[in-house]
Amino acid sequence: MTYAKTGLLVAILALSACGTTVGERAATGGLGGAAVAGPAGAVVGGTVGAVSATQ
Numbered sequence: 001m002t003y004a005k006t007g008l009l010v011a012i013l014a015l016s017a018c019g020t021t022v023g024e025r026a027a028t029g030g031l032g033g034a035a036v037a038g039p040a041g042a043v044v045g046g047t048v049g050a051v052s053a054t055q
Helices: 003-016 022-052
Strands: none
Touching (some): 003 022
């Protein structure tokens, strides 16, 4: 894996942990992913954020 892909993965996983509800985690993951990798990153970040919420 390249450094850019590794950094993207770490950033998305870290940002997806922000928040306490599914909506907050999906939003922060989506925003973080968009900042790092554009539209594709937003989709991945939002998905990871929503899935990582435990309720």
